Amino acid sequence: MTSERPPLExxxxxxxxxxxxxxxxDDLRAATLRILEEVGVKFPSDRALRIFEEHGASVDRETxxxxxxxxxxxxxxxxxxxxxxxxxxxxxxDLVLQDGxxxxxxxxxxxxxxxxxxxxxxxxxxxxxxxxxxxADYLPSSGFIWPMVSAQDKGRTSPLHEMDACWGSTMKHVxxxxxxxAAHCRYALEMATVLxxxxxxxxxxxxxxxxxxxxxxxxxxxxxxxxxxxxxAAGVPVGxxxxxxxxxxxxxTMAGALALGDAEIISxxxxxxxxxxxxxxxxxxxxxxxxxxxxxxVGYPLDQRARYAxxxxxxxxxxxxxxxxxxxxxxxxxxxxxxxDVALDPFWAGLVGPEIVTGMGLVKTYTRLHAESIILDNxxxQRARYAxxxxxxxxxxxALDVIANVGPAGHFLAEQHTRKYMRHAMVRGLTHxxxxxxGYRDPIxxxxxxxxxxxxxxxxxxxxxxxxxxxxRILAAADRELG
Amino acid sequence: xxxxxFTAMRQSIVDGEAGAAGDLARQALATGVSPLDAIERGxxxxxTAVGEAFSAGDMFLPDxxxxxxxxxxxxxxxxxxxxxxxxxxxxxxxxxxxTIKGDIHEIGKNMVAxxxxxxxxxxxxxGVDVPAERFAEKAAEVDxxxxxxxALLTTTMAGQRNVVQAIVAAGLRSRVKIIxxxxxxTQGWADEIGADGYSExxxxxxxxxxxxxxISA
Numbered sequence: 001m002t003s004e005r006p007p008l009e010x011x012x013x014x015x016x017x018x019x020x021x022x023x024x025x026d027d028l029r030a031a032t033l034r035i036l037e038e039v040g041v042k043f044p045s046d047r048a049l050r051i052f053e054e055h056g057a058s059v060d061r062e063t064x065x066x067x068x069x070x071x072x073x074x075x076x077x078x079x080x081x082x083x084x085x086x087x088x089x090x091x092x093x094d095l096v097l098q099d100g101x102x103x104x105x106x107x108x109x110x111x112x113x114x115x116x117x118x119x120x121x122x123x124x125x126x127x128x129x130x131x132x133x134x135x136a137d138y139l140p141s142s143g144f145i146w147p148m149v150s151a152q153d154k155g156r157t158s159p160l161h162e163m164d165a166c167w168g169s170t171m172k173h174v175x176x177x178x179x180x181x182a183a184h185c186r187y188a189l190e191m192a193t194v195l196x197x198x199x200x201x202x203x204x205x206x207x208x209x210x211x212x213x214x215x216x217x218x219x220x221x222x223x224x225x226x227x228x229x230x231x232x233a234a235g236v237p238v239g240x241x242x243x244x245x246x247x248x249x250x251x252x253t254m255a256g257a258l259a260l261g262d263a264e265i266i267s268x269x270x271x272x273x274x275x276x277x278x279x280x281x282x283x284x285x286x287x288x289x290x291x292x293x294x295x296x297x298v299g300y301p302l303d304q305r306a307r308y309a310x311x312x313x314x315x316x317x318x319x320x321x322x323x324x325x326x327x328x329x330x331x332x333x334x335x336x337x338x339x340x341d342v343a344l345d346p347f348w349a350g351l352v353g354p355e356i357v358t359g360m361g362l363v364k365t366y367t368r369l370h371a372e373s374i375i376l377d378n379x380x381x382q383r384a385r386y387a388x389x390x391x392x393x394x395x396x397x398x399a400l401d402v403i404a405n406v407g408p409a410g411h412f413l414a415e416q417h418t419r420k421y422m423r424h425a426m427v428r429g430l431t432h433x434x435x436x437x438x439g440y441r442d443p444i445x446x447x448x449x450x451x452x453x454x455x456x457x458x459x460x461x462x463x464x465x466x467x468x469x470x471x472x473r474i475l476a477a478a479d480r481e482l483g
Numbered sequence: 484x485x486x487x488x489f490t491a492m493r494q495s496i497v498d499g500e501a502g503a504a505g506d507l508a509r510q511a512l513a514t515g516v517s518p519l520d521a522i523e524r525g526x527x528x529x530x531t532a533v534g535e536a537f538s539a540g541d542m543f544l545p546d547x548x549x550x551x552x553x554x555x556x557x558x559x560x561x562x563x564x565x566x567x568x569x570x571x572x573x574x575x576x577x578x579x580x581x582t583i584k585g586d587i588h589e590i591g592k593n594m595v596a597x598x599x600x601x602x603x604x605x606x607x608x609x610g611v612d613v614p615a616e617r618f619a620e621k622a623a624e625v626d627x628x629x630x631x632x633x634a635l636l637t638t639t640m641a642g643q644r645n646v647v648q649a650i651v652a653a654g655l656r657s658r659v660k661i662i663x664x665x666x667x668x669t670q671g672w673a674d675e676i677g678a679d680g681y682s683e684x685x686x687x688x689x690x691x692x693x694x695x696x697x698i699s700a
Contacts, residue, residue, distance in 0.1 A: 111669065112671065121671055123672065123675070152637070155641060178637060215588060223585075245590070248594070290544070293540065293544070293686070294544075295591070295686065367666065
């Protein structure tokens with residue numbers, strides 16, 4: 001039995017906040033170009049080095065460091081598409097990236113699950129990936145799906161199992177953050193082609209995409225880069241994500257960290273454009289801090305000025321941006337810190353305008369899954385979405401005749417106008433679930449109940465049996481070869 | 484004269500000046516100061532001072548890192564003479580450390596190595612992308628007390644289990660403690676693969692290493 005899915009509710013806002021001036025954006029770009037030309041980026045991949053050599057980049061074979069002249073960078077960057085489509089199993093859920101619309105997804109790559117039934121911590125599994133994809137499939141805030149945790153019960157082919165679990169549990173676009181290496185990517189492409197029907201159709205409507213992490217400072221991961229080249233050849237969108245940590249893998253100053261992260265992303269983007277001009281690529285920097293006392297990775301210190309500056313940098317390059325929201329440093333949901341860390345994220349993101357954003361639902365610096373977290377983060381998302389909506393100021397909403405009718409010292413409860421609008425004027429979030437005879441329920445309890453209800457009642461259309469059999473066959477072959 | 488030299492040595496560590504620390508070590512050798520004295524009366528007090536300031540919250544990780552680097556520069560110059568004279572530094576234990584095969588992330592591993600070195604452990608850093616068997620070989624070669632295995636990726640973390648197995652296969656399990664770390668690692672994971680310990684960060688790894696070897700802080 002399949003069930004209805006509420007319509008998608010992306011953030012829509014024509015309002016824009018800028019944290020960086022035109023001059024600052026130019027200065028940051030100039031810094032990136034200097035890093036690329038003078039310091040270079042290490043590509044430990046013969047395949048990548050050959051492509052750079054063929055296009056006239058300066059390649060040091062011994063150190064594997066590539067240096068890029070500014071004109072080569074600018075020429076390659078000119079072919080990056082500003083927008084593209086992230087297609088879904090259900091075409092009505094295709095995301096057509098565009099200005100003024102921001103699509104969110106859930107968080108990904110968690111490793112520890114707090115079991116929904118027992119409350120005990122355990123390693124995450126493929127079943128967790130499938131269950132959370134189904135929850136996110138239901139949520140109108142989730143435009144696309146990340147495998148939320150690692151399928152640790154599936155060994156070396158876990159990234160492919162994560163895709164399998166997601167594709168079977170959602171009709172939305174799926175974006176992996178773990179498929180690494182040419183061989184794994186070829187299997188993923190085979191699976192995606194089965195679902196799409198043909199390679200041509202996959203290129204036209206890519207039903208999945210991939211995020212590849214660079215390694216700060218200025219290092220690319222061989223499997224990551226070679227996998228990205230496989231996907232680029234097939235026209236599947238790839239994003240490069242840099243996670244510079246202030247003080248350890250990046251300068252302890254934000255501008256330097258951003259320039260460093262940008263150089264990593266741009267170097268990889270240039271590679272893909274040289275190899276396959278016009279390949280859809282998105283840009284993402286998720287900066288973090290190292291605690292100077294312990295080295296602990298911290299996502300949410302008190303001072304996070306210009307948190308969404310990387311979005312502006314992406315747009316300055318003419319690239320779509322994957323923004324970074326959520327993933328509190330708090331150990332568990334429902335605490336003051338869990339909300340305080342992330343509450344402003346979706347609001348700021350909506351004002352700066354990344355095309356896509358991760359990710360709702362993990363705690364402990366995006367490593368731990370409590371299923372109810374995604375519902376709590378969704379509530380924050382909806383607060384931001386409403387906050388960004390336009391106010392309707394019109395004769396009907398000014399209600400001057402109603403005000404005149406009631407006059408001084410009266411009340412509005414018995415007005416037809418009130419009757420029409422009051423029921424929708426106060427939108428209920430998790431915090432205003434009534435408990436008889438009055439008063440409101442504990443929002444955490446409500447969130448848990450919603451997870452349970454979605455898991456019990458929301459089921460997506462299964463993949464056609466012939467296609468499912470083919471996916472299973474490909475997965476088994478991958479397990480034999482790579483497992 | 485020697486007292487002044489020791490004071491300068493101490494200060495070179497506190498200031499994190501590897502160049503100065505090295506120059507002073509050469510000066511010690513040239514003027515006949517015993518290398519063991521130079522280390523224990525000159526440089527080690529500097530490291531102790533930095534450690535105390537760190538514990539008090541007056542110094543931070545970069546201070547520790549620069550102090551450790553200065554210490555290393557001095558010891559490298561003094562070590563040949565130290566060995567020739569038959570002397571030996573006191574160490575808290577020997578640690579073999581590296582990032583697992585398939586993974587080239589190293590900052591976390593480097594911080595752990597640095598903190599352990601500052602706490603008096605002898606570090607044998609195998610670098611990144613290290614095969615499981617290599618951990619076992621090196622542990623046997625240097626008679627390690629602890630093997631530390633780092634992994635940043637969910638896809639490479641499974642390799643930490645292989646190191647535990649390699650240590651067992653090499654017949655070293657009874658005398659080597661195995662510790663794991665990295666973003667995806669947890670205490671539960673350490674327990675599952677039969678490792679002896681896990682710590683959240685470099686600072687906590689010192690307490691863990693001491694506890695595993697029965698050393699009081």
